[in-house]
Amino acid sequence: MSLHLVEAPIALRDLHLWAGARRLVAKGSGGSGIDEGVMLHHLLGETFGPAALQPFRLLVAEGGQAATLYAYAAQDAEGLRQTALASLTPGQHAVIRLDRLRSIPRPTSIWREGQRIGFDVRLRPVVRLRNDSTGQTETGEAVSLRKGAEVDAFLARSLRTGVDNPSPPDRTTVYLDWLAERLAGAAQLETETTRLVGFRRQVVIRNARRLEGPDATVHGTLIVTDTEAFARVLAAGIGRHRAYGYGMLLLRPPQRRPGG
Template sequence: MSLHLVELPIALRELHLWAGGRNFAGNFDEGLALHHLLGEVFGPATLQPFRLMVAPRARAGTLYAYAAEDAEALRTAASASLTPGQQAVIQLDRLRSIPRPPSTWQEGQRLGFDVRLRPVVRLHGDLAGVDEAGKTVTMRKGAEVDAYLAYSLRTTADAAPIITRESVYLDWLAERLAPAARLDLHATRLAGIRRQVVSRGSRRLEGPDAIIHGTLTVTDAEAFAATLASGIGRHRTYGYGMLLLRPPQRPAAGRGSAPC
């Protein structure tokens, strides 16, 4: 399997202008705009999964993605149909890539990571209960639900031990990394969480937008390469689920959970 890590500057103001011209800006959804832009420039799912990183008050961001082709091949394919509006957002001459061949990964290798996730689950049946705010909630089979909310509604008030949002999300991630990798809970944490409304066709979905920093151990090199290429969880074509790799993290002080 051929895999390349791609790096591409994105002009943020121009992205908003391009989205406005496509009627995306009324309820601007950055992931939706990039989903359409990248698909039109490079082809559907060519740069997937992806992650846009933006520094505070910056006018431009850096998009990282995994692709089956290198930068030269991507530029050549995109140049044939690129429009001026797209070129204003994406500067093809600054697109770069480095290869990530399967031989990069070995069983037992420890890697740090940064990942943005949409930790949700699909309900296999109707679910009702009381949420954190004390409000009675009823959800139907097939609904996309925050993994922590789903866990809370299934758990009785006197259940022990008390499970935190972080632990639910880390368990959710560990399940989706297996059997490719094992999550090290001593060196993994929920770095950020917010509620985010996203547009998917005619639907608007509200749910968790989580950032997790941590460390994993590769347990199946071939499966790990496939996990990088496919991403983790739902909404992977909209900026979620990309594992950005970095050196292993230090264990968090006071973290007593055993590795999954």
């Protein structure tokens, strides 16, 4: 398969202006934040084609005036540039300068089985409930959820406490288990060098509906077990909401093992 890591500078002010004109500005949790994932979902799809740059990750520079978008794509930067030029609008051009679009190939030949690779990933660790469930949140609030509801993986595990899981769960453990399950067959998670480095509750807008859930960042190391499957995981992303800025594995040098 053909896979490229794409990098593009994003002008945040122009992104917000473009989204505002399109009435795509979506308030986040408590109305205090902006869901830039929704904005970029529409912008990237309209500029490069549906899912052409997906999964993606937006990294915002200190001060919040500029940002860098990273994404995996089947085309290289030149191919993406040519696709965009056929229908580019001035508003899109103001947000993404095509002349500064760059890419680097990610062929499967650069990895090997047993290789340790560091990573940084932003996740939306949610699951679908298999049955109706009732219980309490970590703050003691009573909840009643129907089968099929999308809920925080930590909450879903908490609701099973006392039934098939007598010990109270730990959020980090739950999220790392969730991640390991989704890497299975492609890579193993090295738990001793992997940690939850960021967590918040976040409201996102999906199809005009407000969904509250977890927004987690994990840094760590994985061990490749199947190079082809690993490439497919990179290309597809991890978990739900991958079209909105979640689930992209940014690769790094491996973390140092404790005592190493």
